[in-house]
Amino acid sequence: MAPPASDPTRPASDPVSDGRVSALESPGLQIPALQISDLHVSVEDHEILRGVSLQVEPGALHALMGPNGSGKSTLANTLLANPAYVVTKGRILLEGEDITTLPTDERARRGLFLGFQHPEEIPGVSVLNFLRQAIAKRKGIDDFSVLEVRLSLIEWTKRLGMDSRFQERYLNEGFSGGEKKRNEVLQMAMMEPDVAVLDETDSGLDIDALRQVAAGIAEVRNARPHMGILAITHYQRLLEHLVPDVVHVLVDGRIVATGGPEISREVEARGFDAFRPREASPREASRREASS
Ligand SMILES: Nc1ncnc2c1ncn2[C@@H]1O[C@H](COP(=O)(O)OP(=O)(O)OP(=O)(O)O)[C@@H](O)[C@H]1O
Numbered sequence: 001m002a003p004p005a006s007d008p009t010r011p012a013s014d015p016v017s018d019g020r021v022s023a024l025e026s027p028g029l030q031i032p033a034l035q036i037s038d039l040h041v042s043v044e045d046h047e048i049l050r051g052v053s054l055q056v057e058p059g060a061l062h063a064l065m066g067p068n069g070s071g072k073s074t075l076a077n078t079l080l081a082n083p084a085y086v087v088t089k090g091r092i093l094l095e096g097e098d099i100t101t102l103p104t105d106e107r108a109r110r111g112l113f114l115g116f117q118h119p120e121e122i123p124g125v126s127v128l129n130f131l132r133q134a135i136a137k138r139k140g141i142d143d144f145s146v147l148e149v150r151l152s153l154i155e156w157t158k159r160l161g162m163d164s165r166f167q168e169r170y171l172n173e174g175f176s177g178g179e180k181k182r183n184e185v186l187q188m189a190m191m192e193p194d195v196a197v198l199d200e201t202d203s204g205l206d207i208d209a210l211r212q213v214a215a216g217i218a219e220v221r222n223a224r225p226h227m228g229i230l231a232i233t234h235y236q237r238l239l240e241h242l243v244p245d246v247v248h249v250l251v252d253g254r255i256v257a258t259g260g261p262e263i264s265r266e267v268e269a270r271g272f273d274a275f276r277p278r279e280a281s282p283r284e285a286s287r288r289e290a291s292s
Pocket residue numbers: 043044048066067068069070071072073074075084117234
C-alpha cells in the first residue's frame with residue numbers, strides 16, 4: 001500500500017528555526033504531485049472544461065468519475081498537451097512547476113504519464129523498442145541500453161502476470177482489450193512516473209483481468225510510493241480493488257463533488273444524475289435575490 005496523503009503520526013506543521021514552515025519537511029504543506037487550478041479547455045472553440053481544480057498529493061490515488069461526455073478524457077488529453085485541446089484559462093503544475101505551456105515530450109520527461117482510454121496500434125514497433133525510446137527520452141540518455149530495458153521488462157511482465165514474449169510483439173497490434181490495458185500498466189511501471197493519469201484502464205476488462213490490472217497498479221504503487229495517480233473511471237468496480245484516497249465527480253466540465261470512497265458508492269447507487277447541479281426554480285432564485 002502507498003502511504004496516505006498525510007501522515008497522522010506527524011504534526012500538521014513542522015516549524016523551522018526562523019519561525020516559518022518548511023514545505024518539504026511538513027507533510028501538511030508538501031508540494032502537490034499534480035495541481036490543476038481553474039482549468040478551462042476548449043475543443044474546436046467549444047468550451048468542454050469549465051473551471052476544473054484539483055490537487056493530487058504525492059502517493060495519493062484520486063479517482064475521477066463522470067458520465068459519458070463530461071470531459072474526463074478531455075482533461076487527460078489536456079494534461080498530456082494534445083494540441084487539439086486549448087487551455088483558455090487556468091494552470092497545471094507538476095511537482096510545483098508550471099507545465100501549462102510545455103509540449104508533450106517535456107511533460108513526459110518531467111515525470112507525467114498518461115495511460116490512454118484507446119491505446120493506439122503502432123505496427124512495426126515492438127513493445128521493447130517503444131519502451132526503450134520512451135525511457136531514453138524520460139531519462140535524457142540517447143542510447144539507453146536495450147539489455148537494461150529487456151531485464152526490467154522481464155521483471156515487470158512477471159510482476160504483472162504477463163507472458164514475457166509480449167515484449168517482442170508490435171505495440172497494441174492485435175492485442176486483446178485486456179492486453180492493451182495491461183500494457184498501459186506495464187508502460188506506467190517502466191516509465192517510473194511521478195504522476196500517472198489512467199484513462200479508463202478498467203474499461204473492457206473481464207472480472208479476472210480487472211483484478212489483475214488493479215493488482216498491477218498496486219504493485220507499481222509499491223515500487224514508487226511517492227507516485228500520485230489520477231484514475232479516470234465510470235464504475236465503482238475498479239475502486240473496490242483499488243481504494244482511492246479521494247474521489248471527484250465531473251459533470252458538464254465541472255467538478256461537482258469531491259470526497260472519500262463513499263462518493264463512488266453513491267455514484268453506483270444513485271447514478272450521475274444525482275450529482276447534476278439543479279437549476280434554481282424561479283421562486284428559489286427570487287428568494288435568493290431578495291435575501292442578498
Ligand atoms: N478531439 C475532439 N474533437 C471534437 N470534440 C471533442 C474532442 N474531444 C472531446 N470532444 C467533445 O468533448 C466532450 C467531452 O468528451 P470527453 O471525451 O472528454 O468525455 P469523457 O468524459 O471522457 O466521456 P467517456 O466517458 O465517454 O469517455 C464531448 O462532447 C466530445 O464530443
